[in-house]
Amino acid sequence: IASHVLYLHLPVQLLPPQNLSVRESSADFLLTWTAPDGSQGLSNALEYEVTYKRDWESWEKAASRLLSNTTHCHLSHLIPGSRYVARVRARPEQGRGFSGQYSEWSTDVSWETPEGGIQPRNLRCLFNGANLLMCSWEVKKVIATSVIFGLFFRATPASAEEECSPVSEKALSHVPYVVQSCGIPVSNVSSQSQYQVSVRIKTEEKLIEGSKNIKVQPPANVSVELIENQEYELRWKKHGLQYGFIKQQYQVQFWKHNQYEKVNDGSWVSPCLTVQTINITNDEPPFIFTDQMLSPSTKYWGKMRAMVNNQDYQGYWSEWSEEFTWKTENALSPLVLPLILPALIITLLVVAYCSYKYFLRQKKLWEEKIPNPSKSLLIQSYLK
Known part of the structure; x- marks a missing residue:
């Protein structure tokens, strides 16, 4: 049977320190605590390890301080605008007749440092x-x-x-x-x-040429109207520049109204939206939408933006104009005409044939009602 003689002063493991608190002082933060329970006989022979870190950092990267015979610690040079966490543990001070290992860590205490300025x-x-x-x-x-x-x-x-x-x-x-x-x-x-x-x-200098960085205002009063032959005319009012010789170009995006879907928050989204884009190089309106570009009986939405159009002047697209809308009228589909035409021709031929037969029958009846001397009985007896 193995046996050991144990002296109460060797080894010793204390309970954790208690009542951790932090308060802000003039230039730093003061961390205080009380000695572990049951350590009255060692009150002048204790050393403490204090560790502290920002709350998102790991304890392996925490700063550490070793203190002897004191229950407070000044924490300075903390990072502004951060939340810190600290903890303390204790053990008998080495060389005082006692030895042992550190206690468990105390409960954590946290605090926040004041916000700093914009400086790093x-x-x-x-x-x-x-x-x-x-x-x-x-x-x-x-x-x-x-x-x-x-x-x-x-x-x-x-x-x-x-x-x-x-x-x-x-x-x-x-x-x-x-x-x-x-x-x-x-x-x-x-x-x-x-x-x-x-x-x-850092201060950076950049030479900006006004002629290469022009951003014009978006077009205004954009509208679309039917003119003729199922063609639609796009008109707008351009915002002129100080120098009239600087021309503008335009870009139009348009899409079908029924490609939008309403979601719960009341806004409109389009999981299947097909946006068509047209670039317009002429400086002044109008622009003509041909019948091949639009579908009949369809409501459209569109928007328009502008940019300078000159080799000597460059710039950026303007903001988009306010969205505008128009609706196309009914039109005979090109696929329907080849189907209708043969049926129409056949119908006309049938009507013409029936009319011809009816005309012949009416003519015969009319001729029978006209008196014919050759059929008269008196003339026939005389000829005999």
Whole structure:
């Protein structure tokens, strides 16, 4: 039977610290807690490990602080606009006659740091030990879409400032920030190497030629009317430019009304919408829809936009005009005529034949009613 002699001071595993709380102080946050239950005899011989992180980070990447004989900790240089989580564990301080392992972790405590401005946050640089200094920083998503930030560095305080390139970007999950990063090549690896890095807004200059960036107003009063021979006339009012010699071209999109379907929210969608597009090069109206371009007895919707049409002037399509509508009239289908024509001809022939027979019969009856001397009995007896 194996037996051991155990001394109460060796080893010791305490209960977790209790009553964690965080409050904001003048320049940082103060984390406080109380000693574990049953540790009164060790109150002056305890050491604590404090770990804290942003709530979406893993505990493996958490920052850690070791403290002795104190139940509070100042947490500074926290990232603005972030939610943090902290926890604490305790063990007997080594060299005080006691030894043992850490307690279990305390319950977590969380808090939020105030929002910062538009400036990037959490600039960090890590050297890979060979030839690259990788720096990263965080930018709000809404800012990153409209403002470009660059990483600038000096290899020595006396060297010229350079810009790091290229800058890559990766979205962070569950937070409205993106991580931007860039690697600085290191050519001289020395313990005396001192890089100065900063992240700031980049200013970009671009020469914009007015003649190459014209965006006209969309056409107005767009309408379609029937003219003749099942043709329809498209008319519009163009917005003229200051210089009348600059011509415009147009694009029309139109579709059948019955290709729309109404959904639950009241809006109209079209899973089977077939949009037809026509490019119009003439500067002034009208444009003619031929009968081959439209279907009879159909309601159409359309919209129109404009753009400059000149080799010396370039630009972009205008916004679409207000949608307009028109309805085509009934028309005899081309497929029906070949079927009707033979039947019509046969009908006419039958009617003509019947009319001819009727005419002959009426003529015979009429002739029989006319007196004929050759058939008179008196004349026949006289001739005898």
